[in-house]
Amino acid sequence: MSHEVEQRSLSQYLEEHNLKHTKQREAILAAFLEATGHITSEEIHARVRVDHPNIGYTTVYRTMKLLCDAGLASERHFEDGVTRYEIEQEHHDHLVCLRCGKIIEFECAMIEKTQQEIADRYRFRVLRHRHELYGHCDRCEREAAT
Amino acid sequence: MSHEVEQRSLSQYLEEHNLKHTKQREAILAAFLEATGHITSEEIHARVRVDHPNIGYTTVYRTMKLLCDAGLASERHFEDGVTRYEIEQEHHDHLVCLRCGKIIEFECAMIEKTQQEIADRYRFRVLRHRHELYGHCDRCEREAAT
DNA sequence: ATAGATGCAAATGTTTTGCAGGAAA
DNA sequence: TTTCCTGCAAAACATTTGCATCTAT
Numbered sequence: 438m439s440h441e442v443e444q445r446s447l448s449q450y451l452e453e454h455n456l457k458h459t460k461q462r463e464a465i466l467a468a469f470l471e472a473t474g475h476i477t478s479e480e481i482h483a484r485v486r487v488d489h490p491n492i493g494y495t496t497v498y499r500t501m502k503l504l505c506d507a508g509l510a511s512e513r514h515f516e517d518g519v520t521r522y523e524i525e526q527e528h529h530d531h532l533v534c535l536r537c538g539k540i541i542e543f544e545c546a547m548i549e550k551t552q553q554e555i556a557d558r559y560r561f562r563v564l565r566h567r568h569e570l571y572g573h574c575d576r577c578e579r580e581a582a583t
Numbered sequence: 584m585s586h587e588v589e590q591r592s593l594s595q596y597l598e599e600h601n602l603k604h605t606k607q608r609e610a611i612l613a614a615f616l617e618a619t620g621h622i623t624s625e626e627i628h629a630r631v632r633v634d635h636p637n638i639g640y641t642t643v644y645r646t647m648k649l650l651c652d653a654g655l656a657s658e659r660h661f662e663d664g665v666t667r668y669e670i671e672q673e674h675h676d677h678l679v680c681l682r683c684g685k686i687i688e689f690e691c692a693m694i695e696k697t698q699q700e701i702a703d704r705y706r707f708r709v710l711r712h713r714h715e716l717y718g719h720c721d722r723c724e725r726e727a728a729t
Numbered sequence: 730a731t732a733g734a735t736g737c738a739a740a741t742g743t744t745t746t747g748c749a750g751g752a753a754a
Numbered sequence: 755t756t757t758c759c760t761g762c763a764a765a766a767c768a769t770t771t772g773c774a775t776c777t778a779t
Contacts, residue, residue, distance in 0.1 A: 457753050457758055478744085493761045498744065514662055518768090519743075532707050543701050548694050552716055555689050560721035561678050568714045570698060575706035603733060603778050624768080639736045644769065664743085665768070
């Protein structure tokens with residue numbers, strides 16, 4: 438595996454919080470990190486089961502919550518009621534193709550600054566935000582035109 | 584009631600689709616329109632029950648779906664897994680207080696323009712978007728400080 | 730008369746919790 | 755050995771569906 442940095446900080450987090458380092462947590466972390474991103478609990482469970490056939494959904498949910506607390510993962514809620522997890526990284530937003538499901542990430546300092554100004558106007562303290570553009574990616578738009 | 588425009592278009596929609604005009608649909612529409620916005624099925628159900636004690640959740644869900652199809656309502660999914668409905672109107676975005684649940688609406692032409700430029704860069708055709716800022720409203724921020 | 734609507738209860742799908750047994754420190 | 759974890763089964767939610775009954779047209 439090539440995720441030493443993340444592995445190290447998981448261990449660190451576990452130690453700091455008097456939590457135990459288990460095979461299940463390791464397996465779930467690995468499955469999560471190997472995914473391209475935006476993975477569901479169900480998908481993690483399926484991946485992990487290949488090598489560890491009796492890890493349950495419960496442990497996946499509990500571990501993903503732990504990874505979120507540890508700052509390694511973060512939850513995303515798109516529009517289908519299923520929680521997805523992605524690797525925690527610099528903030529960014531998403532373009533989501535409604536036809537093929539492709540997800541493109543973007544970030545824009547200009548927009549961030551403007552939204553901060555809006556929040557200030559309402560004396561609202563922004564802790565986090567989501568900004569998602571739904572539509573058709575280049576390819577799907579062409580195909581739709583046929 | 585003072586919602587003739589909406590009422591007329593519901594009737595219109597019902598007629599066009601060979602659907603029936605019932606007391607329940609009328610009551611649910613009224614409860615929905617009287618709300619300030621961002622109402623849940625549960626809240627609609629509670630309101631409607633005051634005058635119509637035996638309308639069930641089922642009918643609320645079915646009717647709200649109908650109102651969405653008819654273009655009178657639209658679904659919103661914030662981050663707590665509960666569907667909220669709002670009156671279909673000009674596009675706008677939201678500030679959501681994580682402590683008291685207060686929702687403030689905003690819109691910003693500058694941001695809309697910028698996000699369009701980003702999408703163009705990826706040749707992505709935007710059909711709709713969501714932009715939500717989560718944090719603490721003025722009041723909750725003060726209270727938290729105590 | 731008949732297509733469509735309703736309300737209940739039961740099913741669904743996702744996520745959480747209680748608990749007895751199991752593993753890490 | 756003690757504290758924390760795990761997996762199962764059951765519970766909790768929000769939402770949907772099957773079905774017998776009822777109602778608008």
